[in-house]
Amino acid sequence: MANKLKRLPENTSGDFYVDSTCIDCETCQWVAPNSFAQATTTSYVHQQPPNGPDQHRALMALIACPVGAIGTDRKHDIWAAKNSFPEHLEDNVYACGFHAAASFGAASYFIQRPEGNVLIDSPRFAGHLLNKIDAMGGIRWMYLTHKDDIAEHQKFRDRYGCDRIIHEDDLVRGLEDAEMIIRGDQPVILDEGLTIIPVPGHTRGSTCLRYADKFLFTGDHLAWSENSKTLRAFRNVCWFDWSAQTASMERLAEFRFEWVLPGHGQPGNRSASEMAACLEDCIAWMRTK
Ligand code: SF4
Structure with a gap:
């Protein structure tokens, strides 16, 4: 508070x-x-x-x-604001809100699908959000983009019995017993319309998740800037290897997407051709750094 x-x-x-x-x-x-x-x-x-x-x-x-740093002098009824999360983005994709301090405030997302819902990275284990997730059908998979955004994964595992998914190169303490471990650098089909794409660079075990040829959940690998209408990567928070991250970005260019849903910064939405052009620009910029 x-x-x-x-x-x-x-x-x-x-x-x-x-x-x-x-x-x-x-x-x-x-x-x-x-x-x-x-x-x-x-x-x-x-x-x-x-x-x-x-x-x-x-x-x-x-x-x-994530840390309760925003306050008001007046008393407000916050129920409507609370109830706005998970916030609908498009189709069956939502932003969870309730960011977790242990993930340094990273965003998490939710895909509601008949074959099993997917939670992308860890929000706060907050009662109101949990009630909403319960009503939306629980969680089948908890997909973790990389080791920094895992926050309260064990609590979600315990409550929903969801399989936690992370790359072996980002296995940190507490995740050794993750239910699904991605290995190597080849894309992995998780389920119909769901592809996990290894993108080493920001961390050695970073991956992205593409859903329905349209939504790309990028963790800290790739972000969108609404101000400059560009895709961007962050050299100053590249913890593993910038040239590897650049090469991963080049491989990502093979995939069609319209949305970039990052861990930090706002989601971006453009046509697939605009996103492809923005990614090309981002790669060209990365090669100069
Ligand atoms: S930047 Fe993050 S921590 Fe700071 S007030 Fe905004 S939401 Fe809270």
């Missing part, structure tokens, strides 16, 4: 504020861009949200914030 005594000086005056416990995960900036923006090493409230849709989005950011 945010503490007004820790309110950051950068916040514009008014009801909503960010406090000094912010870990700069940027979630609030894309959940509610009309209200939150980047300060030097944190987010801050750049504009107080008026009643209506902007305030609803700001309250969704408050719910999504």
